[in-house]
Amino acid sequence: MPILVITDAGHGPKAGRLDPGAQADLDRDGILQVDEQEQHLSRRYLAALKARLDTLAAFQTFAVPDSLDDPGYSDGHRLASDAAAAHGGPAVYLSGHLNALAGDRLVEHAIVAHYDRSADSAVLAEHLARGLARSCAGYVRSAQVLGVARNSAAAYQRRLHYCIRGVGVRQVDGRTVEVPNLRAVVLEPMDIRALAGTDADTERGLQAIADGLAHGLLAWAATLEDR
Numbered sequence: 459m460p461i462l463v464i465t466d467a468g469h470g471p472k473a474g475r476l477d478p479g480a481q482a483d484l485d486r487d488g489i490l491q492v493d494e495q496e497q498h499l500s501r502r503y504l505a506a507l508k509a510r511l512d513t514l515a516a517f518q519t520f521a522v523p524d525s526l527d528d529p530g531y532s533d534g535h536r537l538a539s540d541a542a543a544a545h546g547g548p549a550v551y552l553s554g555h556l557n558a559l560a561g562d563r564l565v566e567h568a569i570v571a572h573y574d575r576s577a578d579s580a581v582l583a584e585h586l587a588r589g590l591a592r593s594c595a596g597y598v599r600s601a602q603v604l605g606v607a608r609n610s611a612a613a614y615q616r617r618l619h620y621c622i623r624g625v626g627v628r629q630v631d632g633r634t635v636e637v638p639n640l641r642a643v644v645l646e647p648m649d650i651r652a653l654a655g656t657d658a659d660t661e662r663g664l665q666a667i668a669d670g671l672a673h674g675l676l677a678w679a680a681t682l683e684d685r
């Protein structure tokens with residue numbers, strides 16, 4: 459059975475307003491444009507990943523649409539959980555973002571965050587982090603796996619948890635039912651400012667992210683076959 463990969467880009471249009479996420483003047487022309495926003499760039503690397511996976515028989519893909527009129531991510535989480543339950547086989551939810559911190563220092567590592575009580579998601583996160591560390595070596599020093607929870611001590615970790623909080627559970631006849639075949643991670647593959655330069659430089663960086671994620675997913679898929 460193919461692996462269902464559900465992509466959901468963070469930020470973007472929400473309830474009639476655009477949440478740009480992080481922004482950076484990538485082409486250094488002094489103007490912040492829409493294509494220099496996290497919401498746009500995350501969609502691009504997830505689209506590149508989806509295009510790659512769609513050529514491989516081992517995967518089936520589903521992109522959470524932007525048309526959801528949802529100020530949070532709950533509708534996307536619900537859609538993903540329903541799609542995974544209908545699929546029945548292994549399923550993956552990827553919440554796509556770009557790293558950004560205030561200040562002058564670039565964030566030097568990729569982060570792949572998972573719900574800290576999900577061992578299956580942690581294994582997937584490890585493989586994705588390894589793929590990103592290799593393909594994005596020119597952009598980040600390392601890739602880290604981070605377990606996050608609703609009550610994590612750090613606000614940053616609680617924000618990451620918010621991006622996957624409703625993935626993997628469904629409401630059926632008033633009861634909460636788990637979707638055990640669905641793993642969920644949040645991707646912060648590089649600092650948005652690492653994509654600065656010409657359009658070709660930006661494209662190269664986004665492709666490096668997509669390549670790393672594809673490698674990670676393939677490596678993880680191989681572990682499923684071993685079982």
Ligand SMILES: [Zn+2]
Pocket residue numbers: 468469479480496555556
């Ligand atoms: Zn974000």
